[in-house]
Amino acid sequence: MKKIINYLFIPLLLLVVVSACSDEQDFDQARDLDVITDATGPVLYLESTEDLINASPVISQNINFDGFNSELFSDRVISGSLTFQIENSTSKQLDIRVIFLNEAGSPLDVLNFSTAEAPPIDIIDEEIFYGTAAGKSIDIIKSTSSLQVIFTNNSGSTSVSSLPDPKLIFRSSASFKLRVIE
Template identity: 35%
Template sequence: MKKLGLLTGVFLLCCLSSCVEQQNFEQYDEVAVTPLLEAALLYLETPESEINRQTSPSFVSTTFDFEAFSEQFVAEGILEGSLIYQLENTTSKPLQITLEFLDASGQVLDTETFLMDPAPTAILNREVVYGPAGKPLEILTNTTALRVSGTNLGDQTSVSGEPEPRFVLRSTAKFRISLT
């Protein structure tokens, strides 16, 4: 029994003399939630036979709605972002692809142009950064539509030796948004 009392006394003495840090419950104010959101943006595919059918050099011209920033909290909370493009040309034609960022009145805010050699070529990858380390974020936050144009810089008769020759555009978007 004396040992139990002595052990309890030593335990209490250790607890009273241990280091205890003052708790700061105001740290909650410093918490910031900034998720990284990633999503597919565009996918466009055109077979070489369709490019050959066109009577003009333009083989595609289309406009897509871009409403990624239609919600105010997203437009105001975006911190940075990037658009990643992957283009593949297995046709026998050199191609020029133009992507235009349009505002609500149809004015061009920014343009990305891609020149591609005929097959065989490597897949073209490009990442365009927006925010403190890149282009102004206002380009993205004011964009309401994307216009994609494709121009055949070659002829309308040649055919690639590749199986199922085609042009493919893939793109994804990554955005870091503050939710605080």
């Protein structure tokens, strides 16, 4: 009897191993995985001296910006926003126009800002949404290839700010939802 048990032990252990149980698994549900990330970063910093603004009533600067229409970004972006901050320490009332241009140079969107003369330093904060229900079309962002920034001086060419190192500063950052895995 003992011998029989001895010889049966390994087959029994084998039986335990091969007859192991498992809860039902549904591996197909992995197809539902959807990963959307919130990415943020700086975009454009632009500054101009008061001397230049005095010298030229309208300043226009074209800036090539292919960050948004690169496939890595444009194929994955869903929605997001651009945040702008304009800081004016010059003695000028200025109108600022930002034009989003596509690869052919055609305008896709125009943003207008207006800033009062200093002192005190005038700071404008604005966030523009894209791809959301109340926002603008995300296609504007996807197709943007360059930006045109235009400053228009409405305060003549002689006044000088009493603040040290007077400038118009244009700051911006972007925050977008990107589909990483679909």
